Amino acid sequence: MQEFLDSLLAALGPDVVQTNAADIEPWLTDWRGVYKGAAQAVVRPVSTAQVSDCLRLCSQFAVPVVTRGGNTGLCGAATPDASPNNIILSLDRMNHVRSIDTIANTLVADAGCILGNLRRAAQEQDRLLPLSLAAEDSSQIGGNVATNAGGVNVVRYGMARELVLGIEAVLPDGEIFNGLQTLRKDNTGYDLKQLFIGSEGTLGVITGVALRLHAPTHVRSVVLAAVDSEQQALELFRLVFGACGPRLQAFEFFTDACLDLVLTHVEGVQVPFADRHPAYVLIELADTADEEALGQLLENVIGQALEQELCVDAAVSSSLAQLQALWRLREEISEAQRADGPHLKHDISLPIERIPEFVKTAEVQLRKVSPDCRLFIFGHFGDGNLHYNVSRPAGADKTWAAEWETRVADTIFEEVMAYGGSISAEHGIGQLKRHAFLHHKDPLQLKLMRQIKQVFDPQGLMNPGKVL
């Protein structure tokens, strides 16, 4: 391995190639502290050419490569395994916006750009980069694309995939995949860039992305609706979707148990209803202009919903402060869960129309395994995406989560599969869900994925132990 390191240092220099154990140490864990691995070097290139040089040498010396973006992933995809031969490739120094065009509505950026910075860069030009998620001020766009990130506005704009027009990537042998185009239409053969999206660093290293921008949304209006069941939330979704069409920016859901947790652990939040209800739906509309018309549309739709008994109560925001206060009830759930202690996260998706039935039967199954566990269900209801989280029974020791992790996940995933759902809606596979993925995924699809992996990475050096 010394020969490899010498060659790498000679090619890229000691500023790019860090081999000191103390320098490497901070790069070996995921941000949740669940995973820890090993590496012989951290490589922080400043250009696509340097990434190419690095991968060529890794290929030559059969050195495994773990690409890391902002280290905000929840499945350990950017944390190395235990092999001391790994190198960690960080794109953090490749962080320049290459171009923004407000006629073509495109943004081209290095993979290491922070998502939040790109959102602001677009906003300064009166355009919207609609990918929005909790970690956006630390996550990098290369990682967002490599994991096909989701977030709160998927119901309107789709996942990261739907925003990607082009990708520049370096293949494991160092060849540069020049797909960084901004075309809206290109029907010339197989759309290879799709394979990189969601591949979690297992096929190559994304070094640049071209994204589609949307028209700005200058006005917003939010309502929190109380519902008596998931079925009522579904019917409400149908009404709002049909009436508001593309203005529907978010359709989020949380149970009263989630609200309770927020009220317990987070200061300064208030419930806008006199009574409590089984669950709540947060709906945001947004439009290019005309706040009054948008507010009126939301009032009308909610009026209809109350009349048709598609919700039991509703609080419409009448100021930005109120809007933000309503959003906090939804956004603080993760923080409240953290404060409550270790818990089991399941980022699942379902055919939307089957959510009510799933919620019922999944709980029955879960209670057979752990009768007293506490259930916190929330998420992007409009996408069929639930964060189906499970915490220790009241009074149980905090080690409960670790002990029950596998049994609980197995139970939930079995139900998810029975309903035609997905065991990973937006978080990906990484290390965390690899076992479940290999167990539940259709064997023919797994076979094809392995063959495609073989095409791109015949030596198996890209992010070993992740996904496949």
Add this chain to the structure above:
Amino acid sequence: MQEFLDSLLAALGPDVVQTNAADIEPWLTDWRGVYKGAAQAVVRPVSTAQVSDCLRLCSQFAVPVVTRGGNTGLCGAATPDASPNNIILSLDRMNHVRSIDTIANTLVADAGCILGNLRRAAQEQDRLLPLSLAAEDSSQIGGNVATNAGGVNVVRYGMARELVLGIEAVLPDGEIFNGLQTLRKDNTGYDLKQLFIGSEGTLGVITGVALRLHAPTHVRSVVLAAVDSEQQALELFRLVFGACGPRLQAFEFFTDACLDLVLTHVEGVQVPFADRHPAYVLIELADTADEEALGQLLENVIGQALEQELCVDAAVSSSLAQLQALWRLREEISEAQRADGPHLKHDISLPIERIPEFVKTAEVQLRKVSPDCRLFIFGHFGDGNLHYNVSRPAGADKTWAAEWETRVADTIFEEVMAYGGSISAEHGIGQLKRHAFLHHKDPLQLKLMRQIKQVFDPQGLMNPGKVL
């Protein structure tokens, strides 16, 4: 081959397997009559299981398979080559809607369903299937997806790809790819269905598709704006996109030469302007409701455009009849071209912001080759997609097109590539553009495509001679 036919007949019966020369004859040409091939049988299965049986036998006997949808393609992708061993696989009898869900906003259908029928089925449920194109009442959804069809509403809803949630396909060895899910989010490994989209029948046979539906658009408003240049059209696009956001349903362009051709060859069309202008832009806005607000928005934006000199004249529709009359000016261009005689179609796309520059330099290059050819430029400007069509010089013989085809295409495609464009925006490759595709496409991408083809179709039996 007799053994193959006997086995096929035994498996599927004589109603499905047609081997009579007279029965086969109508299936051997594309609808334009440009291509003609050969086949030993036409197979018209009624189920995915029958498709699977058919492909298993084809694989066993090494028989090439050409899948045909509605036969509306413009590149000969669904027409067999000259090999007498081919079979033509038609999905026309697999034409049932499997499900429509107005909560999840999904439609699942057999691949042989006619696109127009699916649009109407969605509309009956107050939902929109936004894929819309001239051939929609004969094209089949399987073919639309296999060729990643475009059309007039891509500026708002994207290509067919962006509407596909799931695919069921049969692989060349007869295995069934069960990807017919309706999930909006599923981050479990590589998104294999993307490979079938746009593969033009070279990787397998799509037998079913799950599509995403959109909110209905109940109100429309259209303006025809006269512009003095492509640059002005660009600036107008920027204004309209920013102001109207997701209401922008179509942004179409055509030159005065196109208008002239329509006025010459089509009866009952009228120009809504006192004077003629270098080019025209047809803009359609659509929304869920409130015709008055939509009309007002369009009036305001066009008022601004006139004030800022982003167009030179404008005619806004004030009735459905007027709206349709304005659309005819754009839609009749193809018919007018047909009436004018043989011509050379080039379905190209460009980075939108570079269209004005491209149009100038491409014409200079083209005139070096053919000084007096007639140019008809129109298309989906908002997507950067031009139909850059070339006709014989005035007075030239109608054989001109055939004689000049290669030289003209080579010249145009060279310019397209120099501007970072695509030689096929929405029509695909098929037979027509195969040579140009293999010449212009990035060699690394071609290599990867060939390797992926090898993964799915190691015997090379799926639509030989197309794309790769």
